[in-house]
Amino acid sequence: MESIFATTFTQTTFLSPLWPPSNEVSIIANFSHFSFSGRKFAAPFSLKVQKQLAIGHSNGQAINSAKCSATLSDTLSQTSTLADIDWDNLGFGFLPTDYMYVMKCARGESFSKGELKRYGNIEMSPAAGILNYGQGLFEGLKAYRTQDGNIVLFRPEENALRMRAGAERMCMAAPTVEQFLEAVKETVLANERWIPPTGKGSLYIRPLLMGSGSVLGIAPAPEYTFLIYASPVGNYFKEGLAPINLVIETDFHRASPGGTGGVKTIGNYAAVLKAHTAAKAQGYSDVLYLDCVHKKYLEEVSSCNVFVVKDNVISTPAIKGTILPGITRKSIIDIARSLGFEVVEQLVSVDQLLSADEVFCTGTAVVVSPVGSITHKGERTSFGDGKVGRVAQQLHTALTRLQMGIAEDNMDWIVKLK
Numbered sequence: 261m262e263s264i265f266a267t268t269f270t271q272t273t274f275l276s277p278l279w280p281p282s283n284e285v286s287i288i289a290n291f292s293h294f295s296f297s298g299r300k301f302a303a304p305f306s307l308k309v310q311k312q313l314a315i316g317h318s319n320g321q322a323i324n325s326a327k328c329s330a331t332l333s334d335t336l337s338q339t340s341t342l343a344d345i346d347w348d349n350l351g352f353g354f355l356p357t358d359y360m361y362v363m364k365c366a367r368g369e370s371f372s373k374g375e376l377k378r379y380g381n382i383e384m385s386p387a388a389g390i391l392n393y394g395q396g397l398f399e400g401l402k403a404y405r406t407q408d409g410n411i412v413l414f415r416p417e418e419n420a421l422r423m424r425a426g427a428e429r430m431c432m433a434a435p436t437v438e439q440f441l442e443a444v445k446e447t448v449l450a451n452e453r454w455i456p457p458t459g460k461g462s463l464y465i466r467p468l469l470m471g472s473g474s475v476l477g478i479a480p481a482p483e484y485t486f487l488i489y490a491s492p493v494g495n496y497f498k499e500g501l502a503p504i505n506l507v508i509e510t511d512f513h514r515a516s517p518g519g520t521g522g523v524k525t526i527g528n529y530a531a532v533l534k535a536h537t538a539a540k541a542q543g544y545s546d547v548l549y550l551d552c553v554h555k556k557y558l559e560e561v562s563s564c565n566v567f568v569v570k571d572n573v574i575s576t577p578a579i580k581g582t583i584l585p586g587i588t589r590k591s592i593i594d595i596a597r598s599l600g601f602e603v604v605e606q607l608v609s610v611d612q613l614l615s616a617d618e619v620f621c622t623g624t625a626v627v628v629s630p631v632g633s634i635t636h637k638g639e640r641t642s643f644g645d646g647k648v649g650r651v652a653q654q655l656h657t658a659l660t661r662l663q664m665g666i667a668e669d670n671m672d673w674i675v676k677l678k
C-alpha cells in the first residue's frame with residue numbers, strides 16, 4: 261500500500277476527487293512520504309486513509325467524487341518541513357492545504373466526534389439549509405509560527421464563543437468551546453507545513469458551521485456540519501500597513517436593527533458584495549457602512565471594525581447588534597487602555613469621523629490597518645499625509661508583538677500548540 265502513496269501526485273490529483281480510477285476502493289494505508297507538485301514531503305504523521313469513490317453523471321459528463329478521509333493516528337510524528345511556495349509574496353488568497361476537519365450532528369443533538377480528512381470538495385444535498393436558506397456561519401482566526409519555534413493561536417476561545425452566539429441566533433447546533441479548540445488545534449498541526457515562516461504571514465483558519473441537512477419548507481436544517489479548513493495568508497490589503505482608502509456607502513446597508521449584523525452569518529457578506537465590488541472598481545480599498553436608520557453613524561467596514569482618534573481619545577461604534585463584535589476590536593480596546601488611551605464605545609458620527617486626527621480599522625485579517633482617506637458623497641478627506649498614524653502604529657506594534665509571541669502575554673491571550 262505504501263507504494264501507492266510514494267508515487268508522484270500533481271497538485272490537481274492530490275486534491276482531486278478523481279483518484280483512484282476505480283468505482284469503489286477502500287484502502288487502509290500507513291505512509292510516511294508523499295509527493296506534491298512533483299516534490300516529496302514527509303507526511304506530518306502516520307495516517308489511516310480510507311478512500312471511497314462515487315461516480316455521478318451530469319449533462320452527460322461523468323463526475324467522479326472520491327471521499328477521502330484521514331484520521332490522525334496516536335503516533336504523531338510531525339515535520340517542520342515547509343511547503344515549497346513563495347513565502348515572500350503571500351497575499352490574502354485561498355491556497356488549499358493538506359487537511360480539513362469535519363464533524364456532524366443531527367438537529368436537537370450535540371456534536372460528539374469529528375475527524376481530520378484530506379482537504380477536498382464536500383458533498384451536500386441540493387436541498388441543504390445552507391444552500392437554500394443561508395443557514396451558515398463562519399469564523400476566522402490565525403496561527404503564527406513564533407521565533408522560538410512554537411505555533412500559537414490568538415484568543416481562539418473567543419471565536420468559539422462567537423460561533424456559539426451566532427448558532428443560537430441562526431437556530432443551529434454548535435460545537436462546544438472545547439470541541440472548537442480541539443478541532444482548530446488538530447487542523448493547524450495537521451497543516452503545520454503551511455504555516456508561514458515567522459514574520460512572513462500566518463495560517464488563516466476558517467471554521468464553518470452549516471445547515472447541511474435537506475429542508476424544503478423554511479425551517480432549521482435536520483443536520484449540521486462543522487468544518488475547518490486553512491490557508492496560508494499574508495496581508496489582507498495590498499497596501500499592507502500603508503494607509504487604505506475607504507468610501508462611505510450611502511445607498512446600501514450591511515445590517516439593520518433586529519437583523520443578523522452582530523453575528524458572522526454568511527448572508528451578511530453576500531449582502532455587501534455589490535457595494536464592495538463597486539468600491540474596488542473605483543480604486544477604493546474597502547467600504548465603510550453607516551447605520552440604516554439615521555444614515556449618519558458609523559457601523560463598520562466589510563470585514564473589520566473602525567476606530568477614530570481625536571487628541572488622546574479613541575472612539576469606536578458601540579456593539580448594539582448591527583456590527584460584529586470583533587475579537588481584534590476587543591483586544592485593541594484593552595491594549596489601548598493599558599497604554600493610557602481613553603477609549604469610548606459610543607455612536608460615532610460621520611462628522612466626528614471626518615474631523616478625526618487618525619482613523620484605523622481592526623480585524624483578524626486586516627490586523628490594525630490605518631486609513632489614509634475617506635470619501636463621502638464624492639468628497640475626499642485625507643488623514644496623516646499618507647503616513648501611518650502614531651496611534652495606529654503603536655497599537656499595531658503592541659498587538660502583533662503579542663500575537664507573534666514576541667511580547668510577554670500578560671493578558672493570557674495566547675494558546676501555544678507545542
Ligand SMILES: Cc1ncc(COP(=O)(O)O)c(C=O)c1O
Binds near residue numbers: 560561585586622
Ligand atoms: C464584518 C466584520 N466586522 C469585523 C470583523 C473583525 O472581527 P475580528 O477582529 O474578530 O476578526 C470581521 C472579521 O471577521 C468582520 O467580518
